[in-house]
Amino acid sequence: MFLFRYPKTSAWDIMLGMNLWGTVYNLIYMFCWPQGIGYEAIRFCKQHPEAAWDIFLYCLCGAVGQNFIFLTISRFGSLANTTITTTRKFVSIVVSSLLSGNPLSSKQWGCVVMVFSGLSYQIYLKWRKLQRMQRKRKPM
Template sequence: MIMGKVVSGKKYEYFEYLTAILISAGMTMFLLGSTEDKGSAGATTFSGVIILVGYMTFDAFTSNWQGELFQVYKMSSIQMMCGVNLFSCLLTSVSLLQQGAFGASFNFMLTHPNFMIDCVILSICSASGQLFIFYTIACFGPVVFIIIMTIRQGLAILLSCMIYSHPITIIGMMGITIVFLAIFLRIYCNHRLKQIKQRRATAEVGKV
């Protein structure tokens, strides 16, 4: 949401800030509460914090910038995916050539045909997922997309804990409860806001 204000100058309702804070706090509680052995976990280093902050910053910028491109240039999901993947291939190829690993990677692919098949399958799955991602950003905005991805990660961790019998503390359960309550609160507030706007529009038409 902060990146949305910086990139697009968007204005958010107060309940959107509240739900964003609740979701962030709930996910933090859930992740800390689902750690099996906190004593064996490695200490967080300063470089790790920088990498994490960098990832969050660039990830937030990417979705907001894509949303801005959708609104300004009226791009389709296919056009966005083509542009993003084209430059991804170019940047990856330049990196491989600079490191002298392009030939070795190409030879490895020719030597192991199964690897090529696996890459094709992964590429098809990734392309299908990108279509849904870009469609969500174009129709509902980057904030909704980030919420969906956050919930997906939380459900993946919860499912992992259930399948592999990882313990979840009371704090973790409280965290996941806060996340879902925040989502329902956001849905309810959005619904109420739309009703209020419709009533105002109807009243203005009646006055005219």
């Protein structure tokens, strides 16, 4: 009965809704708010079309990235997405630190260890749960 009243919402429906509402709120804030700078931003982009092109490419990359996030969550779950995102951020920080010559402090390394310990433990618990479920399915 509820399936007919509330059909399953796809990832793209959710993204469309989120992005439309985000656009409405941002437009109101940029053009209707007393301190809004929407008109200045448009004027700047008219004077510097290369900036407008960079903004467009940035938005396009964000949209593609958002698709990958939603697809990862729908196919592999939120834990896998969290692990991928955290690992990507960690690698980005380490590479940035190595390239810029700014080493991480002991406190920062401690935080890295805590985050990855927690994620590793969650992965281990999920793996153990899957192992138990597979044992229950197999007849002896």
